[in-house]
Amino acid sequence: MIEAEKDITLNEMVVQLGSQRGIVIGRSALNNWLRRQGFTYKKDRTCTGARAARRPEEAPGLV
Secondary structure, eight states, X not given: OTTTOTXXXXXXXXXXXXXXXXXXXXXXXXXXXXXXXXXXXXXXXXXXXXXXXXXXXXXXXXX
């Protein structure tokens, strides 16, 4: 599954495991199992989380 879709999310994996193989598993449990198996993930710029936007007066180098 992971090799077929390198950018699959945990939520998508949970759904596919349930529909294709009849496996019921939670997202956290799947994440823990994948990490124990040596799988890791790399965050991209779209996955940085919620942050407060910088105000222009706080940005370095702006006048």
